[in-house]
Amino acid sequence: MNRSAGFPGIGAAAWLVFVTLLSGCDAPEPEPREQIRPVKAVRVTGAGQFRERTFPGRAQPVREVELSFRVSGPLTELPVGIGREVEQGEVVAQIDRRDFELALRNVQAQLENARASQRRAEADFERLTNV
Numbered sequence: 001m002n003r004s005a006g007f008p009g010i011g012a013a014a015w016l017v018f019v020t021l022l023s024g025c026d027a028p029e030p031e032p033r034e035q036i037r038p039v040k041a042v043r044v045t046g047a048g049q050f051r052e053r054t055f056p057g058r059a060q061p062v063r064e065v066e067l068s069f070r071v072s073g074p075l076t077e078l079p080v081g082i083g084r085e086v087e088q089g090e091v092v093a094q095i096d097r098r099d100f101e102l103a104l105r106n107v108q109a110q111l112e113n114a115r116a117s118q119r120r121a122e123a124d125f126e127r128l129t130n131v
Contacts, residue, residue: 059083067092073099
Protein backbone atom coordinates (compact mmCIF):
# COMPACT_ATOMS: atom_id res chain seq x y z
CA MET A 1 0.00 0.00 0.00
CA ASN A 2 1.26 3.51 -0.77
CA ARG A 3 1.82 5.51 2.40
CA SER A 4 1.86 8.90 0.75
CA ALA A 5 -1.59 8.30 -0.71
CA GLY A 6 -3.19 9.21 2.63
CA PHE A 7 -1.27 12.51 2.87
CA PRO A 8 -1.25 14.11 -0.56
CA GLY A 9 -0.37 17.53 0.89
CA ILE A 10 2.98 16.36 2.34
CA GLY A 11 4.57 15.84 -1.07
CA ALA A 12 3.30 19.19 -2.29
CA ALA A 13 4.49 20.92 0.91
CA ALA A 14 7.95 19.32 0.59
CA TRP A 15 8.09 20.41 -3.03
CA LEU A 16 7.07 24.00 -2.05
CA VAL A 17 9.79 24.15 0.66
CA PHE A 18 12.37 22.82 -1.80
CA VAL A 19 11.47 25.42 -4.45
CA THR A 20 11.46 28.22 -1.85
CA LEU A 21 14.94 27.26 -0.65
CA LEU A 22 16.24 27.12 -4.22
CA SER A 23 14.81 30.52 -5.05
CA GLY A 24 16.83 32.02 -2.18
CA CYS A 25 20.06 30.85 -3.85
CA ASP A 26 20.06 33.48 -6.54
CA ALA A 27 23.28 35.26 -7.46
CA PRO A 28 24.35 37.77 -4.79
CA GLU A 29 23.35 41.37 -5.28
CA PRO A 30 26.16 43.48 -6.73
CA GLU A 31 27.76 45.89 -4.29
CA PRO A 32 26.70 49.50 -4.78
CA ARG A 33 29.07 51.32 -7.13
CA GLU A 34 30.95 54.44 -6.17
CA GLN A 35 28.92 57.48 -7.05
CA ILE A 36 30.17 59.06 -10.26
CA ARG A 37 30.37 62.82 -9.99
CA PRO A 38 30.50 65.12 -13.02
CA VAL A 39 33.80 66.81 -13.85
CA LYS A 40 34.03 70.40 -15.04
CA ALA A 41 36.27 70.68 -18.07
CA VAL A 42 37.62 73.79 -19.79
CA ARG A 43 39.13 73.82 -23.25
CA VAL A 44 42.51 75.57 -23.27
CA THR A 45 42.75 77.80 -26.30
CA GLY A 46 46.09 79.50 -25.91
CA ALA A 47 48.73 80.67 -23.46
CA GLY A 48 47.71 84.33 -23.93
CA GLN A 49 44.42 83.67 -22.18
CA PHE A 50 46.07 82.88 -18.84
CA ARG A 51 48.01 85.86 -17.58
CA GLU A 52 47.85 85.12 -13.88
CA ARG A 53 47.73 81.89 -11.97
CA THR A 54 46.98 81.57 -8.30
CA PHE A 55 47.78 78.55 -6.19
CA PRO A 56 47.02 78.03 -2.53
CA GLY A 57 50.14 77.62 -0.46
CA ARG A 58 52.58 79.18 1.90
CA ALA A 59 55.83 80.95 1.03
CA GLN A 60 58.92 79.61 2.75
CA PRO A 61 62.04 81.83 2.55
CA VAL A 62 65.34 80.33 1.52
CA ARG A 63 67.18 82.77 3.77
CA GLU A 64 65.64 84.68 6.62
CA VAL A 65 67.05 87.82 8.20
CA GLU A 66 66.12 89.08 11.66
CA LEU A 67 65.81 92.87 11.59
CA SER A 68 65.39 95.28 14.45
CA PHE A 69 65.38 99.02 15.00
CA ARG A 70 68.04 100.83 16.97
CA VAL A 71 65.32 102.65 18.87
CA SER A 72 61.97 101.44 20.17
CA GLY A 73 58.57 102.58 18.97
CA PRO A 74 55.32 101.34 17.45
CA LEU A 75 55.48 100.02 13.88
CA THR A 76 53.61 102.29 11.44
CA GLU A 77 54.51 100.85 8.03
CA LEU A 78 55.60 97.46 6.69
CA PRO A 79 55.66 97.72 2.88
CA VAL A 80 57.71 94.56 2.25
CA GLY A 81 55.95 91.19 2.24
CA ILE A 82 57.37 87.83 3.22
CA GLY A 83 59.49 86.26 0.52
CA ARG A 84 59.97 89.45 -1.50
CA GLU A 85 63.48 90.45 -2.49
CA VAL A 86 64.61 93.94 -1.47
CA GLU A 87 67.34 96.19 -2.79
CA GLN A 88 69.97 97.82 -0.62
CA GLY A 89 68.66 101.06 0.88
CA GLU A 90 64.99 100.15 0.33
CA VAL A 91 62.62 100.86 3.25
CA VAL A 92 61.45 97.56 4.76
CA ALA A 93 59.68 98.93 7.85
CA GLN A 94 59.05 102.23 9.60
CA ILE A 95 58.32 103.10 13.21
CA ASP A 96 56.48 106.08 14.68
CA ARG A 97 59.05 108.86 14.99
CA ARG A 98 57.30 110.83 17.75
CA ASP A 99 58.65 108.71 20.63
CA PHE A 100 62.17 108.80 19.19
CA GLU A 101 62.06 112.55 18.53
CA LEU A 102 60.77 113.21 22.07
CA ALA A 103 63.58 111.10 23.55
CA LEU A 104 66.10 112.92 21.32
CA ARG A 105 64.87 116.34 22.53
CA ASN A 106 65.15 115.20 26.15
CA VAL A 107 68.73 114.03 25.62
CA GLN A 108 69.62 117.26 23.79
CA ALA A 109 68.21 119.29 26.70
CA GLN A 110 70.25 117.22 29.16
CA LEU A 111 73.36 117.86 27.02
CA GLU A 112 72.72 121.62 27.04
CA ASN A 113 72.29 121.52 30.86
CA ALA A 114 75.58 119.61 31.16
CA ARG A 115 77.36 122.17 28.91
CA ALA A 116 75.91 125.05 30.94
CA SER A 117 77.09 123.37 34.15
CA GLN A 118 80.54 122.92 32.59
CA ARG A 119 80.74 126.61 31.56
CA ARG A 120 79.69 127.70 35.06
CA ALA A 121 82.27 125.37 36.65
CA GLU A 122 85.01 126.71 34.34
CA ALA A 123 84.01 130.30 35.16
CA ASP A 124 84.09 129.51 38.90
CA PHE A 125 87.50 127.89 38.47
CA GLU A 126 88.86 130.95 36.62
CA ARG A 127 87.48 133.28 39.23
CA LEU A 128 88.98 131.30 42.11
CA THR A 129 92.44 130.87 40.53
CA ASN A 130 92.85 134.56 39.58
CA VAL A 131 92.31 135.92 43.03
